[in-house]
């Protein structure tokens with residue numbers, strides 16, 4: 001039994017066949033087997049019990065397996081399978097000491113363990129030492145024959161040969177030289193091989209296909225120890241670099257990488273215990289799968305825990321990280337190459353598949369971080385673009401030129417920043433993010449462009465509004481024959497100027513011809529809309545305009561001075577002129593005439609229908625067959641260009657006449673009053689005579705109480721007149737006209753009264769005061785009424801029409 005104090009040995013399988021998993025794990029760690037890759041060899045020894053196996057191994061490999069004490073007699077020392085590391089042999093060589101065969105302690109059942117351990121040794125080892133006594137060679141009943149049979153039988157269950165080296169160690173060699181012994185031994189071996197039942201596939205397979213057979217003979221350790229030691233030392237040399245080509249295990253096949261040795265041997269023992277066939281190639285793949293997966297998981301866990309990765313993952317939320325792609329690429333490289341280094345000796349297909357899985361897992365881990373970093377680059381580039389584009393536009397670069405140059409430089413910046421983020425190994429496509437950025441940039445350009453064009457359009461519309469609105473209003477206000485030609489000129493001039501500026505501005509936007517033309521047309525339409533709108537607005541106020549024009553011409557003289565109706569003016573002519581001007585205004589306002597060929601006869605029609613017809617008598621009018629204004633449309637004027645329809649013109653004219661009638665009647669009244677005022681005073685010579693001749697009468701009047709009474713009566717009469725003529729009402733209607741009216745009504749009456757009184761004063765005795773007073777009163781009222789009716793009849797005679805006669809008569 002091996003020395004348990006020696007750290008580099010362990011009982012792999014105990015006497016009951018239990019595999020020592022933990023013992024093997026710690027043994028592997030001790031000898032650092034996992035780091036060996038394929039550079040290790042496994043040697044095992046089998047042979048009869050107490051045949052000096054442990055003694056040989058200890059001398060050969062410097063191990064410390066427990067040896068039987070020679071003085072206690074022959075008994076079983078090694079139970080199960082022990083494992084130790086050979087000292088001083090490169091590469092790392094593990095040696096297994098198997099329980100001896102033919103052991104008396106196990107009895108008949110031992111066969112099962114012998115077979116199992118033999119199969120295990122053949123499956124795991126590169127070199128199997130078969131310990132045998134020299135004297136057994138060539139013997140029919142030799143102790144090694146059943147052992148060899150067992151070895152060859154179980155070998156068939158490995159499915160495929162490992163080309164294990166069977167090193168026959170002949171112990172206690174005699175004087176017979178090895179050259180003579182070896183052929184006999186080989187013959188024995190061949191015989192046994194031939195006698196072993198084989199599966200159909202290996203019926204003809206030679207022994208050499210499965211094994212390299214080597215033979216060595218050693219002197220007896222007990223009798224010729226020195227020779228034994230020398231021979232063992234010489235044999236030891238053959239174990240140095242045994243796995244190299246030409247070495248003892250140079251032909252070995254299907255070796256399991258060292259890191260999988262533990263799992264592999266455990267699994268092999270499990271299969272053997274379950275008495276199943278051992279498919280070594282499949283086992284190798286299985287070991288590779290398990291181990292590669294373990295390695296991949298270890299590497300993944302170590303990547304996740306990597307401090308640099310954790311920092312990157314954290315930092316990416318805050319913004320772009322310089323050298324992001326390179327850093328991650330390096331971390332990935334390290335992780336995958338570590339995997340490759342550990343998994344390199346496992347089955348290639350399994351190793352690649354597991355490496356791919358590891359890579360995918362790592363990629364999945366990295367992808368959100370990568371996307372986040374790329375997102376930062378995208379959003380930063382977009383922000384930079386907006387800033388640069390704004391600057392370029394403020395610097396008055398052409399819109400399209402600015403957009404193109406900014407897009408070019410920003411996309412180049414994106415590509416550069418993107419290259420910094422890209423993780424080379426992942427080969428992740430960034431084109432979609434690039435496309436999204438481009439879409440965002442384009443959308444921004446479109447939005448800015450729309451805003452700029454709208455701003456531009458608004459500014460030109462505003463300019464047009466300013467240039468057209470006021471002037472058109474002024475031109476329409478001064479309605480004349482030149483109004484529409486002037487408006488047309490103005491409209492064309494301003495529109496042309498605006499369109500030329502607008503076109504030049506639009507050129508910077510790199511628009512297609514059709515869109516440009518559309519926008520220009522729209523601007524022209526807008527200009528026309530302003531003129532039309534203004535014309536319609538003015539047409540809506542035409543009545544006020546007409547009245548204003550009438551008042552301006554009627555109430556002011558040619559020098560624009562307010563007229564004073566002295567009585568010399570020809571009110572009829574003035575009224576006619578003022579009305580004609582108002583009618584002209586109406587005709588100008590009636591239709592929109594923006595085209596050169598907009599000719600119509602509105603003015604003529606209106607003149608005939610409204611002015612000329614009013615000069616004819618009512619009878620003449622009643623026999624007129626068709627009223628030219630009894631229509632809702634003008635001849636030669638489409639309804640779209642009609643601002644005031646004929647019917648509306650007629651109605652407006654009637655309204656206009658009614659509303660201006662008062663001014664005319666006032667003028668006539670004022671004229672009449674003036675005439676009267678100029679007539680009531682007697683000639684100057686009469687006034688002088690009256691003063692000279694009437695002085696005495698006046699004095700008499702003052703001295704006589706009777707005359708004072710008469711004056712009192714006169715006062716009463718004045719009071720009565722005040723009430724009867726509603727003189728206060730005249731004052732209420734206006735101070736100046738009131739005074740004029742009052743003067744025209746009251747002064748003549750008073751003067752008449754004074755005259756009468758003067759006459760009576762000259763002849764007081766013959767006068768009846770009461771009668772004369774009442775007569776005077778009657779005369780005053782009559783005179784006042786005469787003034788009014790005279791003014792009325794004058795006004796009526798101005799038009800000779802019923803329109804004016806009726807309202808004035810009512811008054």
Ligand SMILES: Nc1nc2c(ncn2[C@@H]2O[C@H](COP(=O)(O)OP(=O)(O)OP(=O)(O)O)[C@@H](O)[C@H]2O)c(=O)[nH]1
Nearest residue numbers: 049050051052053054055068070076077078100221
């Ligand atoms: N005749 C002879 N005896 C030897 C030789 N080598 C060792 N022995 C003796 O054989 C006895 C058994 O030695 P071990 O080395 O314990 O034999 P073993 O095969 O390991 O025994 P088990 O493990 O019990 O099977 C000891 O008493 C040794 O001294 C040898 O070369 N020739």
